[in-house]
Amino acid sequence: MSTDRSGRTESDGDVAASHADGDPLVRVRNLEKYFWENDSLVDRLLGEEPVAVRAVDGVSFDIYEGETLGLVGESGCGKSTTGETLLRLQDPTDGRVEFEGRNVYDLAGDALTDFRTNAQVVFQDPFSSLDPRMTIGDVVQQPLDVHGVGTAAERRERVRDLLERVGLSVDQLDRYPHEFSGGQRQRIAIARALALEPDFLVLDEPTSALDVSVQAQVLNLLDDLQAEFNLTYLLISHDLSVIRHVCDRVAVMYLGEIVEIGPVDEIFEEPKHPYTEALLESVPRASTAERDRDRETLTGDVPSPRDPPSGCRFRTRCPKVIPPEDLEIEQDDYRAIMDVRQRIESRDVTLESVGGEAFAFEDGSIPERDVDDFVAALKGRLLDRELPARHDRLLEEALARLASSDWDGAAEVLRDHYESVCERRHPDLGDEDHPAACHLYDDSVYASDESDADRSRTDRST
Numbered sequence: 001m002s003t004d005r006s007g008r009t010e011s012d013g014d015v016a017a018s019h020a021d022g023d024p025l026v027r028v029r030n031l032e033k034y035f036w037e038n039d040s041l042v043d044r045l046l047g048e049e050p051v052a053v054r055a056v057d058g059v060s061f062d063i064y065e066g067e068t069l070g071l072v073g074e075s076g077c078g079k080s081t082t083g084e085t086l087l088r089l090q091d092p093t094d095g096r097v098e099f100e101g102r103n104v105y106d107l108a109g110d111a112l113t114d115f116r117t118n119a120q121v122v123f124q125d126p127f128s129s130l131d132p133r134m135t136i137g138d139v140v141q142q143p144l145d146v147h148g149v150g151t152a153a154e155r156r157e158r159v160r161d162l163l164e165r166v167g168l169s170v171d172q173l174d175r176y177p178h179e180f181s182g183g184q185r186q187r188i189a190i191a192r193a194l195a196l197e198p199d200f201l202v203l204d205e206p207t208s209a210l211d212v213s214v215q216a217q218v219l220n221l222l223d224d225l226q227a228e229f230n231l232t233y234l235l236i237s238h239d240l241s242v243i244r245h246v247c248d249r250v251a252v253m254y255l256g257e258i259v260e261i262g263p264v265d266e267i268f269e270e271p272k273h274p275y276t277e278a279l280l281e282s283v284p285r286a287s288t289a290e291r292d293r294d295r296e297t298l299t300g301d302v303p304s305p306r307d308p309p310s311g312c313r314f315r316t317r318c319p320k321v322i323p324p325e326d327l328e329i330e331q332d333d334y335r336a337i338m339d340v341r342q343r344i345e346s347r348d349v350t351l352e353s354v355g356g357e358a359f360a361f362e363d364g365s366i367p368e369r370d371v372d373d374f375v376a377a378l379k380g381r382l383l384d385r386e387l388p389a390r391h392d393r394l395l396e397e398a399l400a401r402l403a404s405s406d407w408d409g410a411a412e413v414l415r416d417h418y419e420s421v422c423e424r425r426h427p428d429l430g431d432e433d434h435p436a437a438c439h440l441y442d443d444s445v446y447a448s449d450e451s452d453a454d455r456s457r458t459d460r461s462t
């Protein structure tokens with residue numbers, strides 16, 4: 001957090017220099033954290049297959065000494081699980097995290113104690129993270145007691161010092177957490193996190209439970225403490241304004257993966273990944289002119305991490321999802337057809353309700369004489385636009401299959417004509433300065449896409 005509130009400062013140069021100079025303080029490689037469902041003894045006896053919930057699915061990043069790396073994304077994207085797994089508060093499924101060059105998952109004994117001393121966390125909710133039965137003096141002193149730091153008198157003196165550093169009075173030492181405001185409680189949590197003089201803090205939504213005015217005070221405090229103690233931060237937040245004003249670099253997460261990472265100014269001024277663009281577009285604007293401009297906000301639900309989409313995980317919502325090369329179609333029309341296709345593939349359409357009572361499914365099918373009306377009614381339900389004639393015909397051909405509840409046939413018609421490289425190939429993040437995991441930045445995709453498409457068609461026909 002080497003910025004002031006208005007932007008970059010000379011200490012940005014310090015951070016950049018530290019990148020060039022040395023190894024990162026924290027190096028995360030291919031970190032995975034899966035949770036398992038249907039994995040109990042009873043499930044196994046019943047023959048249920050375990051289902052992996054891929055909360056974190058192969059993330060890699062570095063954090064350099066003295067910098068603040070932001071981790072941003074929608075709720076449920078895996079950012080908090082990443083922070084907890086990185087600190088060994090959860091066991092990883094796979095991957096490696098190095099702290100000062102040592103794999104933290106191999107640490108034991110004194111080395112593990114050292115790591116736990118050096119890497120601390122501040123949680124989102126100061127209301128529940130403090131024991132209500134302990135005075136704040138005891139709360140802050142607890143880590144010192146547990147680790148046997150100094151004498152009792154030295155520990156108490158350190159607590160007094162810490163409380164003053166975070167802007168609280170030593171007179172408040174014997175009061176209880178419920179006697180403090182939300183902002184003050186978060187200051188207490190920060191003092192406790194600093195008690196053992198760590199080098200690295202994971203700040204998990206540290207201000208999201210606070211009023212806006214208090215948020216700024218706590219962020220300023222974290223900024224001051226970073227400068228004073230040369231702290232390194234991983235700041236987890238869904239709030240882009242917090243990220244922008246606090247972080248040096250930012251990693252954007254979507255459905256368990258990092259889709260873009262780079263310097264915070266570049267990400268905000270020139271985002272590359274369509275998800276980052278959509279996130280930025282969804283931030284409320286202060287000025288009327290900005291509020292009134294056309295905005296492409298995020299639509300659709302985040303898919304389940306139990307069954308993430310093939311290829312690019314953002315493809316089910318991406319406004320720039322890539323059409324087949326030989327297809328002449330406007331981007332918005334293609335997105336609309338892909339939305340219809342997704343609903344058909346997931347059978348997320350109630351055919352019986354189309355047109356109210358007008359269509360009777362006799363023996364599971366619409367009578368031949370009513371098919372055209374059924375298709376028109378269904379199209380009106382699923383699409384909010386007129387398509388060019390060629391695409392309209394193809395869509396009607398697919399929808400007509402649904403008149404006989406032939407879901408697979410309808411999906412196949414649309415897949416044959418509209419399958420995207422974005423669903424066949426997983427985009428890699430790469431290792432440039434400002435990489436984005438999107439095929440729009442990968443020229444090789446187009447070269448090899450034809451062979452992929454041929455293979456895909458062959459696979460389906462065999």
Ligand code: SF4
Nearest residue numbers: 312315318422438439
């Ligand atoms: S790979 Fe395709 S679907 Fe994914 S973000 Fe890029 S354009 Fe969108």
